[in-house]
Amino acid sequence: MSHQSAKDFFRPLAVGAPAPLREIPARPSRAIHFFDPSNEKMAAKIPGMVGTVDVLLGNLEDAVKADNKVAAREGLVKIAQSTDFGPTQLWTRINALDSPWVLDDLTTLVPAIGEKLDVIMVPKVQGAEDIHYVDRLLAQLEAKAGISRPILIHAILETARGVANVEEICGASPRMQGLSLGPADLAADRKMKTTRVGGGHPGYLVREDPPRDANGDTRVDAQRAVFQQDLWHYTIAKMVDACAMHGIYPYYGPFGDIADVVACEDQFRNAFLLGCVGTWSLHPKQIAIANKVFSPSVEDIAHARRVVAAMGDGTGAVMIDGKMEDDASLKQCLVLVALAEQLAEIDPELKAAYDAIPDSEVDA
Ligand SMILES: CC(=O)SCCNC(=O)CCNC(=O)[C@H](O)C(C)(C)COP(=O)(O)OP(=O)(O)OC[C@H]1O[C@@H](n2cnc3c(N)ncnc32)[C@H](O)[C@@H]1OP(=O)(O)O
Ligand SMILES: CC(=O)C(=O)O
Ligand SMILES: [Mg+2]
Known part of the structure; x- marks a missing residue:
């Protein structure tokens, strides 16, 4: 060993x-x-x-x-x-x-x-x-x-x-x-x-359940979503x-x-x-x-930054657009923000796209 x-x-x-x-x-x-x-x-x-x-x-x-x-x-x-x-x-x-x-x-x-x-x-x-x-x-x-x-x-x-x-x-x-x-x-x-x-x-699929006819019998030959x-x-x-x-x-x-x-x-x-x-x-x-x-999308980074801004010291829970955010979702957002920062250092186009996110989208 x-x-x-x-x-x-x-x-x-x-x-x-x-x-x-x-x-x-x-x-x-x-x-x-x-x-x-x-x-x-x-x-x-x-x-x-x-x-x-x-x-x-x-x-x-x-x-x-x-x-x-x-x-x-x-x-x-x-x-x-x-x-x-x-x-x-x-x-x-x-x-x-x-x-x-x-x-x-x-x-x-x-x-x-x-x-x-x-x-x-x-x-x-x-x-x-x-x-x-x-x-x-x-x-x-x-x-x-x-x-x-x-x-x-x-x-x-x-x-x-x-x-x-x-x-x-x-x-x-x-x-x-x-x-x-x-x-x-x-x-x-x-x-x-x-x-x-x-x-x-x-061939590796799941098929929707068969519908039933008026007698309650299953219609396995019906068109079904796969x-x-x-x-x-x-x-x-x-x-x-x-x-x-x-x-x-x-x-x-x-x-x-x-x-x-x-x-x-x-x-x-x-x-x-x-x-x-x-x-x-x-x-x-x-x-x-x-x-x-x-590369995280601009929309994901805009949302992630909003959550980071709203969560302040990272404790407690807040509502954003009808959804609950707390320490755990903040951590998810920080994963995306950290990746965006890393990529922005080597990719000027991405940096420009992330930099163009308006503050209002972050602070709203
Ligand atoms: C299961 C595994 O192990 S996967 C890993 C192992 N497999 C590989 O590494 C495959 C790497 N790729 C290739 O060998 C090739 O892309 C192939 C064989 C799949 C296709 O090659 P081609 O038939 O030449 O593709 P195509 O005609 O679309 O190529 C367009 C141009 O891109 C170039 N090109 C194709 N693949 C590559 C590549 N991987 N890197 C750089 N240039 C490439 C071609 O030389 C061609 O140049 P040209 O326009 O000056 O003539
Ligand atoms: C990636 C590779 O080597 C394979 O799929 O076998
Ligand atoms: Mg192999």
């Missing part, structure tokens, strides 16, 4: 490795934009995307052809070394821990671009033991390369065992930054009978609780139907409302959807 007692939890795991962080910074990460560094056309667009998206992620795992694994790794090193990422975070997704590529991924990336890499995403994490392995190896590599601050770890929740062990995964290391839902591998691992990458399914349900609700909610409990951040994941921008927005919004801080973008057109959905 890497961490045998509470007092050892924040100790560096190798002599000379940077001290682990006590708290994971809440950096904006509404969209984690995936690119294949071995795809020259795609890679050429990456420097120009700096500043337009919160996170750029060089993907080395699934969706990169086996023959291109080395080119992807080398391509990522080249892009990272030659690009100034400014406020945009640089992440990577390494290959799976049982793959023939992962050791070279880590031993190449950390010395070459470790100072620029913010987060390493680890796929197919099964339990704390996978995080402990990467944690120790990263500490050794950071110490050897003289990296000044710890590279964080993000785990993909995409195996049944991973979901069962989600709490121990979140708490396995002070490097743990967050989790993403991996609906495609998770569906396969659980033997769900779907063939989609994320999103809903028309409501499509969310296949991912349980897993996302479980992931959000585990992340919140450990002070790390939950993310939706991929939405594979690139053309269906409407359902994509719905799915992202469900995740936002449930507590996720961001999602993945697989195609440039998903970035704007993620940025919109994972």
Whole structure:
């Protein structure tokens, strides 16, 4: 075991490795934009995307052809070394821990671009033991390369065992930054009978009760409303609780139907409302959807500020527009206000929109 007692939890795991962080910074990460560094056309667009998206992620795992694994790794090193990422975070997704590529991924990336890499995403994490392995190896590599601050770890929740062990995964290391839902591998691992990458399914539904005819008999053949349900609700909610409990951040994941921008927005919004801080973008057109959905609306911020203003010292209860507000709803409003402030620091358009909320809407 890497961490045998509470007092050892924040100790560096190798002599000379940077001290682990006590708290994971809440950096904006509404969209984690995936690119294949071995795809020259795609890679050429990456420097120009700096500043337009919160996170750029060089993907080395699934969706990169086996023959291109080395080119992807080398391509990522080249892009990272030659690009100034400014406020945009640089992440990577390494290959799976049982793959023939992962050791070279880590031993190449950390010395070459470790100072620029913010987060390493680890796929197919099964339990704390996978995080402990990467944690120790990263500490050794950071110490050897003289990296000044710890590279964080993000785990993909995409195996049944991973979901069962989600709490121990979140708490396995002070490097743990967050989790993403991996609906495609998770569906396969659980033997769900779907063939989609994320999103809903028309067969997963609830149907309105049948009407009765004049004799009181049910008419099962009548037209009835059906409501499509969310296949991912349980897993996302479980992931959000585990992340919140450990002070790390939950993310939706991929939405594979690139053309269906409407359902994509719905799915992202469900995740936002449930507590996720961001999602993945697989195609440039998903970035704007993620940025919109994972930024609180002007209306929500106007309302939240009204509640904050009306609640004064935060105790007691008040009525606003016929609704009761108290300490608990104030706390909900403060979550939104804090997020808006964070996003305003990096997004001038959003800042202007939040700043334009009239005081009368706040003080009314
Ligand atoms: C289950 C999982 O593991 S999900 C994570 C793994 N999957 C991925 O990372 C997929 C990443 N995305 C992609 O590979 C691609 O977007 C695909 C294959 C889905 C679609 O690619 P294309 O067929 O080229 O899409 P399309 O023709 O609409 O692309 C339009 C433009 O955007 C570019 N583009 C497409 N995707 C990206 C991207 N992720 N990043 C940057 N540029 C991109 C294309 O190169 C193209 O450029 P052009 O206009 O100069 O020709
Ligand atoms: C996200 C991912 O890797 C999956 O859905 O399998
Ligand atoms: Mg996967």
